[in-house]
Each structure stands twice: as C-alpha cells, then as structure tokens.
Amino acid sequence: MNDKISSPVDYGGIQLKNRIIFAPTTMGLKKDEYLKKLQKIACGGCAMIIIGDVPVGRGGFGQNLFTGKGQEYYRTLTETIHQGDCLACAQLHQSDSNFRSMIKYIPGVLSKKISMEQLRPLLNKEVGPYISEMPEKKIQKIITSFGKAAVQAQTLGFDMVQIHGDRMCGSFSSTVFNHRADKYGGTIQNRARFAVEAVREVRKNLPDIPIDYKLVIRQKNPDYGNAGVLPEELEEFVPMLEEAGVTSFHVTLANHSDLSDTIPPASHPVFGGEGCFLGYCDMVKKYTKLPICGVGGLTSPDFIEQQLSSGRIDCAAMSRQLIADPDWPQKVIENHPEKIRRCIRCNKKCLGGMMEHTGVHCIYEKGMLK
Template sequence: MVDVLFRPGRIGTLDLANRVIKSPQTTALSNQDGTVTRRLVDHYKRLAEGGPGLVLVEYSHVDDDASKSIHAQLGISRREHVPGLGWLVDEVHAAGSKIGIQLEHCGRQKFLGTPPIKSASAVSWDYVESQYGNKPVPLTREEIAGVVGAFADAAERAYLARFDLVEVHAGHGYLLTNFLSPHTNKRADEYGGSFENRARLTLEVVAAIRARVPRDFPLSVRLSVTDYEPDGIPVEETVELARLLEACGVDVIHASGGHHALMEYEVSPWFMPRALHRWGWEKIKEAVSIPVIASGSLVSPQVAAEVLESGGADFVSLGRAMLADPDWTRKAREGRFLDIVPCIRCNDGCLDRGLNVGRSTGCAVNPRMGEEYSYPVEPAAAPRDVAVAGGGPAGLRAAAVLADRGHRVTLFEPGELGGALNRATLPAHRQDLAALRDHLVHQVRARDVRVVPAKADVPSLTGYDLVYIATGATPGALPGASAGEAADAGTPAGEVTSVAVIPAREVTDPAAVAAPVVVVGGGITGADTALWLAGAGHEVTLVEAGPAILANREVFTDAMALPGILEGKGVTIITGAEVAEVTGEGVRTATGRVVPAATVLVATGRVPDPSLADALRAAAPHVEVVTLGDAARPGRVMDALHGAFFAARRA
C-alpha cells in the first residue's frame, strides 16, 4: 500500500534511496556556542539508521548578531562550527543516509528575547514582547547586505563540511518570511510594498548562495504556502516566488505553512487536519518543474503515501513523527504499521515541556528521544513473576517492556485493552490517540504476555514477586458535592429531579446525551468533550470556575487555539463561574445564574485511588508494589508512558 514511499528520487544532482525525508526540527542538543555535541550526533545518527532517504538537520543560525533564535541552537556562523558539522555528516553517512542542513535567521521570532531583534519592520511577535519587553528593529540596507552575505558564508561552510544539500528557511515566520509577508513588512523602501520588493531579500540570498557554492550542490528553500494571517502571504505570491526561485537555481521547494503566532498551523495539534497544507503545495507543484517536498502532519505511512500517489508532491518530510519513532521509514517499508510508535501531535514533550521551558526537545511517546543510546531495554538478570493491574497506556507500556526484559508477565484488565484511551478515542478528531491505543495493544498482543480479562484484587496478586498498579484514577467531584456523593461519580448536592449528572469521561455516545448540555470544568477533558458534543449538533455550555479555560498547565497549542475553535462550533464559554448546585433546571452558579441543562457533564479532574496498592502492601508485604500513571498521579499521556517505561526498565 505504501510502496510509492520507497521509489528512488532525485533532487538536483542528489540521488536519494527513497522519498522519505526527516524534516528539520530544532532539538537544543548543541552546546551554548552552537557547536556540535555527542547527543546531537547520536540523535541524527539514530534517525539515519531508521532508513530515510535524506536527513535534514535542524535550523542553524547564520551570524552572531541577531540570527540565533533559541537556547542551545546549532550554529553555522563561524569556521569553528565546521569540524563538528563534519563529524555529524560523517556519522549520518556511515549510518546509510544522505544529509542536509537548514540555514536560518530568526528575525522577529527570537525565543531568546534578547536584543538585538532584527526584522523587516518594528512589528512584534507578541509572545516575545510580552515576556521580555523587546521589540524588533527594522534592518538597515547595510544590515540587509550583511544578512545576504551571512547566508552565503553559511552555505559555503555547509559545502565544506560535506553536507549533501543546503536549505534556506524562508517560512514559518522567520526573517525571510518577515520580508515576504505584508503582515510583518511595513517598509517603504525597495524591500517593502509590492510583491517584487518583498521577495527581493529571499532572491538575493539565493543568488548569493548560488554564486558561492558549486552549481551541483543542491539548494532547497522552505516556504510557508501561507502564514494564515488575514493580511499575510497569499498563496498566489508563494506560487510566483517558487517560480522565481526555480529560475534562480533552486533545486527543490520544501512546502509547509503557518508561523509562530498561529502555531496550530505550523506544528498542527491533534484537533487540526492531517496534511493540512496540501491545498497549497499542490498549487506549487503545478507551477514548477523542480521537485516539491510536502510537509505538515503526514504522521502515518498511509497518509504520506497517498500524497505521493496523487502526484501532489515528489517527496514527503516528517518531523515529530520521526521523533516518536526513528524507525518510521524502516517499519513502513516492512509493512509493520502497528509497530510504528505514532506521533499523537500533542506538542507536549517536544515543545510544551521541552523547548518552551528551556529543555532540549523530547517526545511524549518516546522516552529515549534525545538520549537515543542511553536507555537500552536489556534482559533482566533474574526473571520474575510480574503482574500488571490495568490495561491503560501505562499498564500496556509497562507490560511490553517487562516482557522484553524476559519477565513472566500477567496483565489484568476487566474491560477492553486501552483503558481511558478507549473513551478518549471515540471522537473522530482523536485519530492520533486511536493510533497510539492500537499500537500499545498490539505491542502486548505480539509479546508473551498473559492477559487475564478480570479485575485485579488482593487475592489474585499475592502470588507475584512484583506488581504494577496501573488502574487509573476516579473522576473528580462536582463542586458542592458531599464526600459520599463525590465517591459515587460526582453526584451533586441538592435535589435533582430531571437533570442527568455524568462524569464526562463516561460519555461514549453523543446521541445518548440529552441537550442542552453543560460541561463543568474547562481543562482539556471538558474542552474536548464540549468540542465532540458540539460537533454532533448539541447545544453546549462550558462552565469554568477560573478566569479562563485551558489555563491550568495545559499544552500551549491547546490553550492558544481551542477556545476560538470551541466558539466557532457554537459552544458558549462561561468563566469565573463556580458551580453551587445542580437543580431541576440546570446548573446554578455561586452568583445565582442558572444555566439550563438536561445533562451536566463533570470534568473537574481525576483523583488517584490508592486502595488496591495499600491493601496489597498490607496483606502481602513480600510483594513489591509500584504504582504507575494516573494511579500514582493524574497526568498526561507523556507522564503515563515515560513513567511506565522507566519503572519497567528497572525491574
């Protein structure tokens, strides 16, 4: 079904073994001065071992003035960077892949927030200005000439380091895009105004590179098909720019989309479509004769293959998908689709709890990302009898790792394997989590794990040497409930005669929910449930006690985009509204406001239940007991999978 991915391809003079490319993606694995580290080399070596035709190394800053974007960013601004870059090239070549590098000037998108911030005009990215108070300064003509020279110098260094290809980043809201987009370019000189003027800098950069390196050294330019700003880059201009770039000697167009101020288009989360920029790259493909690389949420082999089969692009590039599984290409070639660890587009490990907080890039579903050779799963010195109570994400991951270590594993699960993921994957927009659930279940089924379709209790667990409790957590109570009522799935205090009160996580069919619906709790569970029910045609109101929804340490792309998406679906959002009680009419807030409801869905968090672990420790002190996932502390998928992996690896 996916053979098209593995046809040989060519970019300029560069022959590639297949059509799969690792997209450039910053890792913050370099030294502070931009030099290469062992961790960086290991990361790209491991990616190359997975079999893509080309590995594109992350954006590297081209000068030491204002082009560096983020902490521990790779550099190519000085001759001192070349030895390490050459080491990186040699390791990737030895692993069997071709390698390119992306050149970048951050422009206004300087995560570091430190002056100088140079751009086309003094139009801020509000994220930087609100945090650091610094605004961009428009580049002078002399500084523009310096930037052009810096790109050419950097491209020559890439050639000398023996990269197979060099790519210019002219998308995603960085400097060249700041000139291309009317949203950020307010200049009145020859670099502003008309499309011809706004494209001038990008074309000058390409011309300078072409004058500096041999013609047979392949050159790629990455473009956003649009930045998705209402006053931003129209796709017609991007198409015309692609034609001009081809005429200037560019060998391939790498088509993506969005910029940082609209992050949901640049690193599209779970609620955005897959292959979301397809409409744009297909227009570019029709206009040029050079190859086009398609990029943007091509997370599965089937999606990527269909893009190529349709003729809409010549190559596909994958970023987060290969952080999740560096063997994506190899497994796809072998037809082992359920063995691919799927990217769930959560933006948690890579961004929210990775780069955004000053760490290196990580991955929610791959605990070894960035430490690729540090945590092998090796045979245990003394195999033991191990039980896992609970078949959710933590229990499934633990059982598979324990089996790989050679332990004799029994998994207790009274329901369908998958646990909370089974409910979470019911909405169609949760296709990424569904892929994760299917993968985790397959990993257990493919191993020597005995699955017992029963609820674990103390008598069934006392005969084991080691027991992992991964039974999840119980729904939180509705505000105003008594302790006893809270234990019974959050039934509220007050006399309720006609309104159904149900934990949001227990809803499995929108058709069985009577409208109007009030969802209490504006975290990700409440927002996701409201989105699902509104999409099914229900009248939905989301009530949150705090000043905003998705404000309690939720993933930033969810917090940025979901409120607007919910409002677009017709969901009424009420914040600063503490629930006092549920009456026969609906929900009454502490201020006396009554929100009509036939159904109240409770999404006020989860509470761990330690009773099984405590009882087992008391009844069988000889049994080692470990709690995992939500049974230990409610968290996200990343917490469940990382905790389970490392706990099982230590067994």
C-alpha cells in the same frame, strides 16, 4: 505495499534513496544526546535529515559555521548522519529577532513575570520595525553571508542546503512585517527581493549544489501565520525563486504566530488532520514543475503512499513521527506497519519540551505509552 515511499527520487539534483525526509527541527538538546537522536533517525531508514536553524552569520546564539568549535560540531553531525546511509541538508537561517529589543524583556523573564509563551508574541511585535528600518548596507551584508555559509556547509559535509524562508526571508516577504518604501518593500517583487538575492548568492558561490527553499504561506480567513506570502502572491514569488536557483520546495504554513499552529496537535481546530498543510503544496504546484516536499502531521503509511502516488507531493517530511519512532521508514519499507509507534500529536514532550527549554522528546521515551 508502499512502493512509492520506498522508491528513489531525484530531489532537485540530489538522489534520495526513498521519499522520507526528517523535517528541520530545533531539538534544544546537549550535543551527545542530539547525536544519538540523529543517529537513530538516520539508521531508521529516512533518506535525508535537514538540520534546522544553521546560522549564516558569525554571531548570535549556538554554534556557527565559521568557528573551529562550530565547524567540529557540524562536521560531527554530518558524519553521524552519513554513517546511517542518510544524506544531510543544512537549513541556512538568518534570525529576524531584534536582539537589542529583547534586552528590555530579560528582567521580566528572569523574575518570571513574563512566561516563555508570553515572550513569543512580544518578540514577534518587534519584527516589523526591525525589518522595516534595517539599513540597506546591513541587508547586503546578510545576503552575502548566505553564500559564504553555503560554502562552509558544503565543506563540512552537507549534501544540500535549504534556505529558511520562515525567518528573515519570510518576514521581508510579508506585508505584516515589511513596511519599507525602498526596493525591498511594497510590491511582491520587491518584498521577494531579499529571499531571491539570498538564493542567488548561494548559487553564485556554489553553481552545482541543490538548493531547497522552505516556502511558507500565510493564510487569511481564518488568519494563520504572519511571515511568508499569501496564496495569490505565489504566481510571482515561485518563478522568481526558481529563476534565482532554487531546485526544490519544502512547503508549509508560515510561522510567527502560536507554535501550536505550525506544530499542530491532533486537537487543532483547522490543522488537526493528517497532511494538514498539503493544501499549500497544491497551491505551489500550479506554478512549478520542481519537486515538492509536503509536511504536516504525517504518520500513516497508506495516506503518505497515496499522496506520493498521486503526484501531489514528491517527498514527505516528518519530525514528530520520526522522533516517536525513528524506524518508521524501515518498518514501512519492510512491510511491517503494524510495528510502528504512531505519533498521536499530543505535543506534550516535543513542543512542550521546546517551550519549557528541556529539549524535544517524546512521551514514548518516558514510558508513558506502550
């Protein structure tokens, strides 16, 4: 029996009906198709869906929280999720891409001299100068936008917000990208300041809303990830975020390297196993009593039940598994694990679709596996 998976939990001030969360995922799908996927996942029994990359600003690509069209879009998303007896969380996101620097790569991309795989490391190289040279006036404007975006998100039906710690927050936190000499650079206290002030801004505007933080960890020897913080910096970083108003942590590996590291296939040399990022949860748990959500190749009900029962994690987040089988939670809760379509972590149509800009899909959808 999987009693822990099916049990309710107070996740940082929000009551979840069970312990399964759909991890933030940029699907790259048209609205109607995206809504159908969200509806299936919500009705499949998970407790909460985190909508990834909800921009805190008014510009950039895609929908935002401040235009009529964007507000209609996000309101439709939350209504669709709620109809499935599921909660909705907005992952508040500020890109760390230098869009001006991107212009020089456009001819190469259009002529196909630069592939999308080649473009990613080129853009990552631009992050350091962008973060290090950003005027403080612009920093303050972005920080203020987190609070305004949180208010809009709540108005549009989101039950919780998550601060995306793997974009601008993570880049400010990292010595790889942050070479500033002012109050936003240097020591871990200074490098954490951007993330801490973003959280405080949300808390100031919404005193009661639960605030999740996507806490990303950079690993050395072997090196993985470039944004985020090192394990030895967690002792100072975690309490600062907690004091600022964070109510729970979503813990994973830092990004800004190969996507196959943060979305690892089963063949990955380091992260090929079940629960591949849960070791980072162990590190964070030393410094907080707040709820922790783990993620990383989670597919097995028995394994997840064990991690929850031991207290290693409080919730389990999945993306690829719930795309492969949206009914995973219901099948587990009803004690029919043999009916699960198990994600085999091949990355063919999910990460592959993301890289090819055809949208996130699954091999099961295409009839490639039965």
